Amino acid sequence: MIEKIIGVAAYILLAQLVGGLLDGLDRKISARMQGRVGPPLLQPFYDVRKLFAKQIVGVINSSQAAMLYSYLLLMVFSGCIFFAGNDILMSVFVLSTASLFLYFTAVITGSPYNSIAASRELIQIMTYEPAVILACVGFYMASGTFNVSGIIHSDMVMITRLPGFFIAFVFILTIKMRKSPFDVSTSHHAHQELVKGVTTEMGARNLAIYTVAEWYEVVYLLGFVALFVINQQWWSFVLAVVVILAVYFLEILIDNSSARVKYGAMLKWTWAMTLLAAGVNLLILMLIR
Amino acid sequence: MAKVKKSPWLLHYDGSSCNGCDIETLACLTPVYDAERFGVVNTGDPLQADIFLITGGINTQNKSVVEQLYQQMPWPKVVVAVGTCACTGGIFKDCYNILGGADQVIPVDIYVPGCAARPQAIIDGIIQAVELFQRRSDEHEEKKKGAAHGHHH
Numbered sequence: 001m002i003e004k005i006i007g008v009a010a011y012i013l014l015a016q017l018v019g020g021l022l023d024g025l026d027r028k029i030s031a032r033m034q035g036r037v038g039p040p041l042l043q044p045f046y047d048v049r050k051l052f053a054k055q056i057v058g059v060i061n062s063s064q065a066a067m068l069y070s071y072l073l074l075m076v077f078s079g080c081i082f083f084a085g086n087d088i089l090m091s092v093f094v095l096s097t098a099s100l101f102l103y104f105t106a107v108i109t110g111s112p113y114n115s116i117a118a119s120r121e122l123i124q125i126m127t128y129e130p131a132v133i134l135a136c137v138g139f140y141m142a143s144g145t146f147n148v149s150g151i152i153h154s155d156m157v158m159i160t161r162l163p164g165f166f167i168a169f170v171f172i173l174t175i176k177m178r179k180s181p182f183d184v185s186t187s188h189h190a191h192q193e194l195v196k197g198v199t200t201e202m203g204a205r206n207l208a209i210y211t212v213a214e215w216y217e218v219v220y221l222l223g224f225v226a227l228f229v230i231n232q233q234w235w236s237f238v239l240a241v242v243v244i245l246a247v248y249f250l251e252i253l254i255d256n257s258s259a260r261v262k263y264g265a266m267l268k269w270t271w272a273m274t275l276l277a278a279g280v281n282l283l284i285l286m287l288i289r
Numbered sequence: 290m291a292k293v294k295k296s297p298w299l300l301h302y303d304g305s306s307c308n309g310c311d312i313e314t315l316a317c318l319t320p321v322y323d324a325e326r327f328g329v330v331n332t333g334d335p336l337q338a339d340i341f342l343i344t345g346g347i348n349t350q351n352k353s354v355v356e357q358l359y360q361q362m363p364w365p366k367v368v369v370a371v372g373t374c375a376c377t378g379g380i381f382k383d384c385y386n387i388l389g390g391a392d393q394v395i396p397v398d399i400y401v402p403g404c405a406a407r408p409q410a411i412i413d414g415i416i417q418a419v420e421l422f423q424r425r426s427d428e429h430e431e432k433k434k435g436a437a438h439g440h441h442h
Contacts, residue, residue: 027325031323031325034320035320036319036320036323036325036326037323037325037326038323038325038326039325039326039327039328040295040328043295043296043328046292046295046296046328047296047298047328047330049291049292049293049296050291050293050295050296050339051296052291053291053293053426053429053430054293054339054363054364054365055363055364055365055429056363057336057361057363195333195334196332196333196334196337199334199337200334200336201336202336202337203334203336203337203363204336204363207337
């Protein structure tokens, strides 16, 4: 019980810190890849602090904020289920519900940029969801339980049994972390097709809330990545940190080297990857068990 | 007081510029000048912008666009006119469709002269705009506090 409370408390308190720092690291590394110096490491925190200080404008602001707070709360809640060591499938379903609320924040405004971005957000959910659910199934097949605490208490390193699921999951992280392509529902880049996509009508405090929710999401997803390597051995935790940083670096590299991929291609590649990597892995697991 | 000056987000609008100043403005974001060192982000969204950077003069067609973009930006905000055309109308000043510089339709705070304005001058203008942005943010917060306390102060 005490472990669960520590897990949840650590997630709620530290995830925004870690998420913000990772965001800063992302911008720094991206800048270096482009031959620039880049902003300070703490730049994302400066940005959020500034956004909270700005004037709140717009008539749609309060209804949008209601949806956004639901998005943030569900996001934190899904992470809490995960870091408390509970049912991973449940946690993933709550995460999808959170994504739906982000869709609602966009459609509620009636802005054309938001409407197109909202429909793309739905397509993206459809694109990455199979890989996420399949990863949960993979964990179950390998460890016999959907419980996160049960999975990390098994004596093997999951990735040795689930390499295909891991590849498929890392592949969809590109979508979840809002990296390339340039015409996704929203990304961090200025020159994006839909102005700012689902965040176009968010100004000031609402954009800050959205950013913080994203930090929670990234930490949760990287926790999911860690689940592929963590067991009860001390070295598995070191390995998990190494794998997380490697995956994060890979995402930045993909982001900076495939800026002109379109979201139609993303849909095809992701489903092909999910089917090939995770699907084949699933078949093998079923046959050799 | 929140230190807002570390995070100035720019909205760049091209009035009736010849694109000379636009190219120089974008050059500020490239590896050579890298304005992101100061936290500058070039955003296309007025709702998320702090500094309105305008190039080129105002004509009868873009007058309403410039006004609307300015109105959509939340307070505190700062306007920077980049290049001679945005400052005064420049060599197009007497054309039948040109109304003049950006200050003909919205209040301009910082004028960056030059034809085309050099990246060094533009970054200098942005740094001055950032200081003004901080001052306005402080005043904005004080005003909010004053409103919260009602008539007692």
